Amino acid sequence: MKEFFSGLLDPKGFPARWHCGQWTDFHGWLYIVSDLLIWSAYFAIPFLLLRFISQRRDVPFNRLFWLFGLFIFACGATHLLDALIFWLPLYRLNGLLLLVTAVASWGTVWALAGVLPQALLLKTPADLERIVKDRTTELAAANQQLQEVAAQLRHRNAEFSTLTNAMPQLAWMAETDGQISWYNQQWYDYTGLSFADLGGINWQQHIHPDDFAATAAAWQHALATGEPLTTLRNRWKRAANGEYRWHLVRAVPLHDEATGAIRLWVGTNTDIHAQQVQQQELERVNADLNTFVYTASHDLKTPIHNIEALLEELREELAPVPVPADVATLLTLMRGAVDRFKGTIGQLTEVAKLQHLSEAPTTAVDLAALVEEVRQDLRPLFAATGGQLHLDVAACPRLVFAEKNLRSVVHNLLSNALKYRHPDRVPAVWLRTYPASADGSRSAVLEVEDNGLGLALGPAEERKLFGLFERLHDHVEGSGLGLFMVKKIVENAGGRIEVSSRLGQGTVFRLHLPAPRPALQEEG
Template identity: 45%
Template sequence: MTVSPVPGPLRSLPPATALADLLAVSMTGIIYYTPIYDPADSGNIIDFCFEYLNPAAQRMMRMPEVPTVTHNEQWPHSKAHGTFDFHVDAFVSGEPREYNINYQADGYDNYYRLAARRSGDGLWVSFTDTADQPRSPVEVALRAAQAAEKAARAEAEAQRQRFYEVLMQLPAHVAVHEGPNQVFTLVNPHYLRVANGRALLGQPIRAVWPELASHGILDELDRVYQTGEPFIASGLPVQADFTRTGQLQQVYYDFFFLALRDGQGQITGVLNFSYDVTGSVRARQQIEQMNQELETRVLERTAALQESEARFRIMADAAPNQVWAVNPDSSIRYANQAFLDFVGVSLEQYVATGWAAYLLPEDLALAQNTLETAIRSRSLYVLEHRMRRHDGQYRWLLAQGAPSFYANGELYGYVGSAIDITELKHTNEQLVRTNVDLDNFIYAASHDLREPITNLVGLVEALQEQLALAPAPTDPLVPRLLAMIEQAVARFQLTIAQLTDVAQLQQAWELPAEAVDLRALIESVQLDLGSKIEAAGAHLTVALANDCAIRFAPKNLRSIIYNLLSNALKYRHPERPPLVQLRCYRASDTLVLEVQDNGLGVDKVQQARLFGLFQRLHTHVEGSGMGLYMVKRIAENAGGHVRVQSQPGVGSTFTVVLPVQP
């Protein structure tokens, strides 16, 4: 077999091979040390150097045969456990020494039996590890009990530490008083701050806060310590010298005192938990004071309102139109005499029944919802509805109301009026029928006149051809008369076209709105104007923002864009090619269309006439004077508007603003 090298000192001891074999097979751990001395004091041993570990020691210590660390580096807690001193004593005395220890540190947790003896300049140590041998049931039970006790101590210490951290971090004043003198043994940072530099730990509370004796607080601490019964108080007034200037300051605290006990249940101290509630107490006091003042004001205001309402009723009863008032919950508050005469009941009866008995079912729901919506939004109430008069006839009323407020901004209710518009609605209905008849007439006239005027044009052209074929010269007056006839026919055709445009404009107002692909619509208009754009040598640029979405009647929107772009080409400046820009963008809840050109432009006087019906400011090009009129009417009928900025000789910018419908 292979024999391990024998340490230097063994080589002089015969027989060396037999000793090496003995160390190799020994079931006891063997370590050979040499001392390390203090450089400043050669007689003072400060550590031991490992020279050799037999195989048993290597296995039990989990170390190599010749470790590179020292004894104290391997076992830093050796001095605390006494094992290092045991080694020093054995080496210095030269006498055999034994030592038993339960070493629980540095990654070890076992019972060790050590025997040491100096040999020359070295120290032999023999040891056994109980973990390396079977343990007795008693030892196993003992170690299990020790482990459980250690774990319990660790858990108790962890809980104590967590409890301590909670107390230190609580946003309240926490202190622990121990013994019958209530001595401070623990205070958290919040308590230290309110103590304002006072020495607390180790001091009785009566010495620290003598001014609290007159408040009964200290007596309550003593009572809790003596009886074990907790003490709880909310918003307790306290006067103390918090600034340490000799001036007492009034504050309010919530207190909680709890008895602390030891393992045998004996009271050892008191937990003092307090919280400064001065802000909330004073706020509550202010609220109570404000409530008292408010109650006084309400009483005063009620008397003033009663006087004002009495004057209002006198004035309202003298008014010829119907006057009404409702509460914030929409219930009837008041109706003037004209209103009561209309429905034919007393005020008490009308307040009791409300207006439900006097409105048609289809009008009642609308009227109630409209009024409640106005009250919620504090907006104006406007509605046309039918109401039964005292003679049983339902009349149309225009009701309008506005919110009324108290001086503090609280809603008092709604006050409004109502007028009978039955005759007005009948008149409007007659006008609508008349307008329809007029539209039909215009359409029929423009349609029926087209054929005779076309025939007249044909006759004039035939007459011109016959005159051209005549062998003899005609009277000079004839060509002039024919030219005059042609001009009259042209004016007649223009009038018919204008009548057609008016009829189409009336119909355009009734077109339904739908989602419009604005980019595609503009491209379609560009195609229609393609020949005119090319003939004029114009350059058209289009800039559409990403949010240019709108619901509109496509035909009406096309008419707006077509007329604006057509005018930009038609009224171009003769000395430069037309530059036309079409822009579209969102502004709040509106869509803005802008058409800018570098054309002729118009002055301020002309701008005032620009959107009038049949208004033509430039006569050198064809036109009916209807285009801008139609643009303006279409925009205004949709709830929008049109404006123009122009400078003669420079150009114009037309802006159309349209509301964006949901």
């Protein structure tokens, strides 16, 4: 054996194949050319297999591919050496290559026998079609459930809005620290102030100093025990017949003209029991609505995540085999449906937040910089549509507003202008600001104009335009939430929104933003 390996590349002792037997040129070259062609094919196959398994690492049984490639490579090497032996009789090396080829061959056979039971477990096209149908049925059921929840949410939201705006009382909500987080419409109508004007006011600031200690103690007791907050009422209890009824008490002082001292108080005591019962019912409905929205959005996340996991599992099951075109289309549609479900859940949460909108602190916002940030966010949409943005804010370059809310308003209006573009022309959007009047008022108008599809607007269409989950154009995918949020943000800041539009020519949105309150100056 030592002699064999030491002379592995030594042709001595063996004649070249041309000299063994009576080879004709045709016969010899027939062997040589055939062996070289077989060798070249055998060498090409392993490289193709290597490229395939390097790009498709998810393919099962990749070890079998490696063994098969080695087997083919060894076979090719023997054919190459067979061609060379016509001139260089390396019969020892040829024998060693034959042994390597034999080992690789049986190794491949052994590996193939090992994976054959697993290969037989691969799903057939019929199995895959059945899985797709089952998953599609599950998604359809989840979609139906989501639509029912959304319909219930719209109904409860409309009920809540109707009750709060119809009641005659001034209603508000406060957090445990006393900070007010929500007012009803009657409060705004009565005071003439916006949420920005009222949002940061702590209700304790309105308590008379003589009553503050008792009121604060009662407030802390109510927080600790959950009992109703009452600050007056032994003399009232003695005057009553035992039935607890709500009253509205108002009083104004009458001053002595000479000294300015309070001479007496004049007041009224109005029975508001029926209205208070209605208020309590309203608070219950509001609490139920908030609980329903948050519970719905939370509970829906689990089935949606389960469906998403099932879809990913289905993709993994389909990965080892070629997927028919119609199955691939179904998978894409299913993925899109799951994404839309997740988006709707997010929208439910946003709607819930609007019901107790808490305005962020206002600041002087650099409008040009903010619009540029929004334009960068919408850069893919501008690029896809070729949209052009024309900015003219020199007249009012800075607006006093909650920055995050103003960004949301601009984002919604610009994205809508591009999404609802006219198919026959390049979309163009004009964003401009100007003073609301020439009398020196600091209120301003933010105007967004486009050359898009436009609308035929009547009173009903305008109400629907700003309605929750309402849409006037159905050919573009959307949630019907954007303009609803824009209107709520502007109105909660004490402003108002106008719209004018011409069908086929474009739309203009005008946001009348209130002037900021002047800073309070200390006296002295």
